[in-house]
Amino acid sequence: MAGKSEKLQQTYRDTLDVTSKQRYDDKIGLIEKQDPYTLEKHRWTQDVDKWASVTYPDIVNYLLFSTSAYTMDELKSYKGLEAYNQFVSGWVMHSQRLSETPLTPWAIIQKDGKILACHCNCMAGLGEACTHLAAMLFSIEATVKVREARTVTDSKAYWLPASVKGVVYAKIEDIDFSKKPKKET
Numbered sequence: 001m002a003g004k005s006e007k008l009q010q011t012y013r014d015t016l017d018v019t020s021k022q023r024y025d026d027k028i029g030l031i032e033k034q035d036p037y038t039l040e041k042h043r044w045t046q047d048v049d050k051w052a053s054v055t056y057p058d059i060v061n062y063l064l065f066s067t068s069a070y071t072m073d074e075l076k077s078y079k080g081l082e083a084y085n086q087f088v089s090g091w092v093m094h095s096q097r098l099s100e101t102p103l104t105p106w107a108i109i110q111k112d113g114k115i116l117a118c119h120c121n122c123m124a125g126l127g128e129a130c131t132h133l134a135a136m137l138f139s140i141e142a143t144v145k146v147r148e149a150r151t152v153t154d155s156k157a158y159w160l161p162a163s164v165k166g167v168v169y170a171k172i173e174d175i176d177f178s179k180k181p182k183k184e185t
Contacts, residue, residue, distance in 0.1 A: 052109040062115035083134030
């Protein structure tokens, strides 16, 4: 029985080799060593207004010009830029095994949109520039574009006080639509 409970408590980080685990620790060190794979779901937000403003140049800068922790050269992941087509078509799955559990990529992004680190639990994810990560970044960028394209009429009129208070609901036949006489002053 002890073996089963130990296996259940094993985290994704525990499955990594020594070198990959060190790099993974470096990444989560950017967020106070909080492993995204072990965070409770309530710690994540779907509120788009709280998301960082990722733009296309931020994605290009990350995929092409970030330094690889393994080679110390630029990532130069031009193939990652092709992931935009995967994002648009909705085809972001395991490359070879479509029946497997969906992947769970994550990214550490500053509020201004600068992408600091990314990770995916696919085989290529340790390289920090797989197509799953790139497609996720393009999805974030598209969502941010929609958020920032909102017009004033898309939001509730927060700048105006309510003109009528205490409206009583009634049947149409019981509502008086005539104008009330003006009060003389």
